[in-house]
Amino acid sequence: MPAALTVTNLSKQYNHNLVVDDVSYSLHRGEAVGLLGANGAGKSTMIKSILGLVRPSRGTIIHPELSPAYLPELPQLPTSLSALALLRFKCSALGLDSALAEECLMEVNLSKKAYKQPIKQYSKGMRQRTALALTLCGNPMLVCLDEPMSGLDALGRVEILNLLKEKKKQGAAFLMSSHIVPDMVQLCDRVLIMAHGRICEDVLIQEHSLEEAMALEGKLALWTTT
Ligand SMILES: Nc1ncnc2c1ncn2[C@@H]1O[C@H](COP(=O)(O)OP(=O)(O)OP(=O)(O)O)[C@@H](O)[C@H]1O
Structure with missing residues (x-):
């Protein structure tokens, strides 16, 4: 099955500040990939590059969708x-x-x-x-979500997660940035931990469980304090 999104050696530099640094990954239909990282890690810049809102300094982005769906952070x-x-x-x-x-x-x-x-x-x-x-x-078949749970109450988060899971079952591919690790683990099949513009770890989520969320929090803490 062709990938819904393929990102190869993507970099973005603002003046002398390298905010996305040689990032490569792919995303398939029916798959959800999470972007996790501290403030300023480069998550939104990566999403905006895919949408054509930011011009990459280097690398290629390939997706069959004419224009992916996008939920901006604000x-x-x-x-x-x-x-x-x-x-x-x-x-x-x-x-x-x-x-x-x-x-x-x-x-x-x-x-x-x-x-x-x-x-x-x-x-x-x-x-x-x-x-x-x-x-x-x-x-839409490719959906980029920047902080989708922002401002939602506890019930709202459950409702929206269930909706996104349903869309995923129907074949939609999701790229989602969030700071709410348990929500991310419920939806995502893989989580890319980002620090200083790089992907430090590509973590496979198998059970969508609280234990996996806690383990992911631990990995994130390691990468954001080094
Ligand atoms: N238009 C811009 N001009 C210059 N620097 C920018 C611009 N947009 C973002 N940056 C810088 O790029 C870096 C990454 O920002 P980005 O918004 O991608 O981070 P993020 O991981 O999404 O953070 P957050 O979790 O706070 O939303 C930051 O250092 C930010 O200051």
């Missing part, structure tokens, strides 16, 4: 629109039936009474659910 939503209007707009841009807009909002469990309210009246978690619905609308 989603900017048009706050005068309602979630429903926004999702209808996205459906029509993708050539999909606008009736799907409501389904997308139901998937992320946005409260029904918020559907027609302007986004400026939403809480942080409601905005995050709307941004996730927008990202997942149309069932």
Whole structure:
């Protein structure tokens, strides 16, 4: 099966600061890969390079998707629109039936009474659910998520993890950056530990268990203190 994403010898330098340093990995359909590392390790820069938002200094990025779906770390939503209007707009841009807009909002469990309210009246978690619905609308096959659980309460995190697991089962490939290790372990099949722009370790996740999350926290601590 062809890879959903292949990154080869990717580097990004800002002036004299090498923030992504000769990184290579691939991601297959139905696979989720996590990016774990301290603040400034280069996770967001790597994701933005894949999306073409940052021009790499060196290396190649290959994916069959015309434009991968993206949830930015700080989603900017048009706050005068309602979630429903926004999702209808996205459906029509993708050539999909606008009736799907409501389904997308139901998937992320946005409260029904918020559907027609302007986004400026939403809480942080409601905005995050709307941004996730927008990202997942149309069932994209390659999805880059930067801190997807940001602002979600405990139940919301479980709901969204279950949704992402379901999309993964349907064949979507995920590249996800997060600081919440137990969430990452639940979804991801591999976790790349990053420090100073490099991949220090590629950790296989087999059981998706709390024990694996604790072991991963330990490995992360080792790499971020050296
Ligand atoms: N536009 C830019 N110009 C110059 N330096 C930048 C730019 N964007 C990011 N950097 C630098 O690149 C490095 C990596 O940043 P990046 O945002 O990729 O880190 P991160 O791992 O996503 O961190 P966090 O966990 O805090 O989100 C940091 O040192 C940051 O200051």
